[in-house]
Amino acid sequence: MGFSFSKEGINNVFKEWSKDYIIYAPKRIIGGGAFSDTDSIRYEKIDTVDEIEFNVKSTFSFKEILLPISQTLFFFTEDEVKEADGPKKGAIIFLRSCDLHAVKRLDEIYLRNGFEDYYYKRIREKGKFILIGCKSAFENCFCVDMNTNKIDAYDASLEPTENGYVMDNKCQDWEELLLNNSLSQDEVNPSYVTETKIHVNIPEGLSIDIAKSKMWDEYDSRCINCGRCNFVCPTCTCFTMQDIFYTDNGKVGERRRVHASCMVDGYTDVAGGSSYRKNNGQRMRFKVLHKIYDYKKRFGYHMCVGCGRCDDICPEYISFSNCINKLEDAIKEVNGNE
Amino acid sequence: MNSNNEYIPFMSEIKEIIKHTEIEYTFRMTYDGEVKPGQFFEVSIPKFGEAPISVSGIQEGLIDLTIRKVGKVTNEIFEHYVGDKIFLRGPYGNGFDVDIYKNKELVVIAGGTGVSPVKGVIDYFSNNSKEVKNMTLIAGFKTPKDILFREDFKKWEENINIILTVDSLDGDEEGTYSVGLVTKYIPDLKFENIKEAVAIVVGPPAMMKFATQGLLDIGFLEENIWVSHERKMCCGIGKCGHCKIDDVYVCLDGPVFNYVKGKTFID
Numbered sequence: 001m002g003f004s005f006s007k008e009g010i011n012n013v014f015k016e017w018s019k020d021y022i023i024y025a026p027k028r029i030i031g032g033g034a035f036s037d038t039d040s041i042r043y044e045k046i047d048t049v050d051e052i053e054f055n056v057k058s059t060f061s062f063k064e065i066l067l068p069i070s071q072t073l074f075f076f077t078e079d080e081v082k083e084a085d086g087p088k089k090g091a092i093i094f095l096r097s098c099d100l101h102a103v104k105r106l107d108e109i110y111l112r113n114g115f116e117d118y119y120y121k122r123i124r125e126k127g128k129f130i131l132i133g134c135k136s137a138f139e140n141c142f143c144v145d146m147n148t149n150k151i152d153a154y155d156a157s158l159e160p161t162e163n164g165y166v167m168d169n170k171c172q173d174w175e176e177l178l179l180n181n182s183l184s185q186d187e188v189n190p191s192y193v194t195e196t197k198i199h200v201n202i203p204e205g206l207s208i209d210i211a212k213s214k215m216w217d218e219y220d221s222r223c224i225n226c227g228r229c230n231f232v233c234p235t236c237t238c239f240t241m242q243d244i245f246y247t248d249n250g251k252v253g254e255r256r257r258v259h260a261s262c263m264v265d266g267y268t269d270v271a272g273g274s275s276y277r278k279n280n281g282q283r284m285r286f287k288v289l290h291k292i293y294d295y296k297k298r299f300g301y302h303m304c305v306g307c308g309r310c311d312d313i314c315p316e317y318i319s320f321s322n323c324i325n326k327l328e329d330a331i332k333e334v335n336g337n338e
Numbered sequence: 339m340n341s342n343n344e345y346i347p348f349m350s351e352i353k354e355i356i357k358h359t360e361i362e363y364t365f366r367m368t369y370d371g372e373v374k375p376g377q378f379f380e381v382s383i384p385k386f387g388e389a390p391i392s393v394s395g396i397q398e399g400l401i402d403l404t405i406r407k408v409g410k411v412t413n414e415i416f417e418h419y420v421g422d423k424i425f426l427r428g429p430y431g432n433g434f435d436v437d438i439y440k441n442k443e444l445v446v447i448a449g450g451t452g453v454s455p456v457k458g459v460i461d462y463f464s465n466n467s468k469e470v471k472n473m474t475l476i477a478g479f480k481t482p483k484d485i486l487f488r489e490d491f492k493k494w495e496e497n498i499n500i501i502l503t504v505d506s507l508d509g510d511e512e513g514t515y516s517v518g519l520v521t522k523y524i525p526d527l528k529f530e531n532i533k534e535a536v537a538i539v540v541g542p543p544a545m546m547k548f549a550t551q552g553l554l555d556i557g558f559l560e561e562n563i564w565v566s567h568e569r570k571m572c573c574g575i576g577k578c579g580h581c582k583i584d585d586v587y588v589c590l591d592g593p594v595f596n597y598v599k600g601k602t603f604i605d
Binding site for chain 2: 073074076079081083109110113114115116117118119208211237238239240241242243245250253255257260262267268269270271272273276277286289290294295297298
């Protein structure tokens with residue numbers, strides 16, 4: 001059912017939600033940007049609707065809530081391990097259509113690819129998703145071409161209007177609370193984008209032979225393997241194990257997992273000193289093909305959701321969408337060589 | 339503690355340590371449960387981390403982990419003695435299915451520690467030699483002092499054809515070792531029907547490349563060759579991404595691959 005709210009009304013709803021949930025939303029961090037006097041939009045815990053940044057794409061994605069940047073798995077004593085406690089409250093997460101599509105990708109890896117991930121599942125099953133509608137596309141977005149511009153699988157939606165907020169709710173448990181705090185009940189359809197400035201063409205007939213193309217060499221010098229593209233990506237899910245020991249007692253510590261990047265040195269290092277993909281161009285190839293080729297081969301749909309955050313963040317102005325659009329010529333190049 | 343939590347390791351006791359070389363020991367560990375040759379365990383040492391180690395021997399209630407001292411975790415394992423306990427988790431990966439090789443002419447080509455993952459298969463057919471038409475093991479090591487599983491070779495020799503070769507004698511002129519790379523012996527292999535013969539190749543990447551090529555050159559079919567790959571299997575359960583190649587997770591879909599799939603891998 002759809003609802004209209006005044007600011008006070010929706011804040012009352014938030015207050016009620018806070019009893020059982022932590023509310024996470026994109027929030028403007030003043031001065032938090034990479035350059036002086038620039039802001040960054042990051043996911044933070046919020047209490048009131050004013051704190052939500054509705055008008056700008058978030059620099060980092062919601063994934064840090066389901067997959068914390070650094071997550072303690074268990075604690076060690078000398079010969080015992082103790083599982084780390086999970087969050088007591090659930091999570092209500094405000095996110096856009098592309099990001100809600102990304103949740104499906106995280107679920108694919110963490111709930112279905114091999115063993116079910118215990119730590120992901122315990123946060124995920126207490127998660128609720130509130131869609132922020134997009135009235136128009138942002139810079140570098142290409143969701144329409146990735147078919148991620150629209151989604152129905154939300155628990156509720158929320159959008160600001162001229163004099164308040166409108167919500168479409170699908171969560172039965174919330175109906176009464178929303179009814180009691182709303183101004184009126186009307187049908188609400190979340191906004192969605194139908195046109196983006198950036199377009200991508202993922203050519204048919206891609207194969208792993210594309211790895212032999214010279215198109216990747218360009219990135220050997222342009223890319224500085226900082227890994228920012230991975231860390232902002234809502235569908236990148238890699239991590240590395242890390243053991244931490246306390247300085248006061250060297251026999252007690254914890255094992256964590258921390259976000260990892262296939263662009264950064266050390267990602268493929270094996271014991272004894274060897275590693276794979278030493279050139280940045282080959283790392284770019286590995287990442288790009290995962291997003292728009294081999295993930296689909298395994299799971300049946302593309303990994304990339306077209307949010308464009310990788311292009312927003314790259315300090316070297318490397319464009320992922322441009323890279324995709326070079327693939328058609330690269331196929332011709334590779335086929336011509338044979 | 340939740341039993342669905344694959345990341346929590348369990349305690350395993352070191353029952354025996356077999357010293358092959360100065361830097362390669364086999365740790366015989368307690369383990370009750372199903373396990374196949376070629377599968378691996380994550381050896382989990384608090385403070386040092388985890389390392390994927392393949393199972394090199396399987397007995398009732400025991401598994402062998404043959405470990406080379408080459409990194410942070412493995413260096414620390416070498417500080418442990420019989421009676422000590424170590425954390426493990428696993429087994430992970432597909433492992434070798436010995437049924438595939440039954441009643442066939444089987445050749446196993448292994449280099450260095452590459453003998454470990456396939457050793458369970460060799461043990462099986464050495465103990466049940468009637469279950470293969472014939473079996474040849476070509477095992478290569480750098481020098482005589484790098485040879486692993488010396489005791490096992492003596493046992494295997496009674497049941498299967500063994501070609502034990504070293505890259506160089508490295509001053510050890512006493513022993514009677516064949517000298518040469520494993521590939522040297524491939525053209526001399528004799529088969530009743532090479533189109534039906536099966537092979538397993540495990541070792542360093544360059545050795546695997548040239549050994550499989552050698553087998554194809556003498557007439558082996560690609561689909562009759564199996565290889566085992568090593569990558570950085572950090573979580574072992576298809577999550578962390580480090581071992582992914584193309585659409586394959588080495589930890590889930592491998593480490594054992596038919597060559598038809600294995601040959602397509604571009605890291």
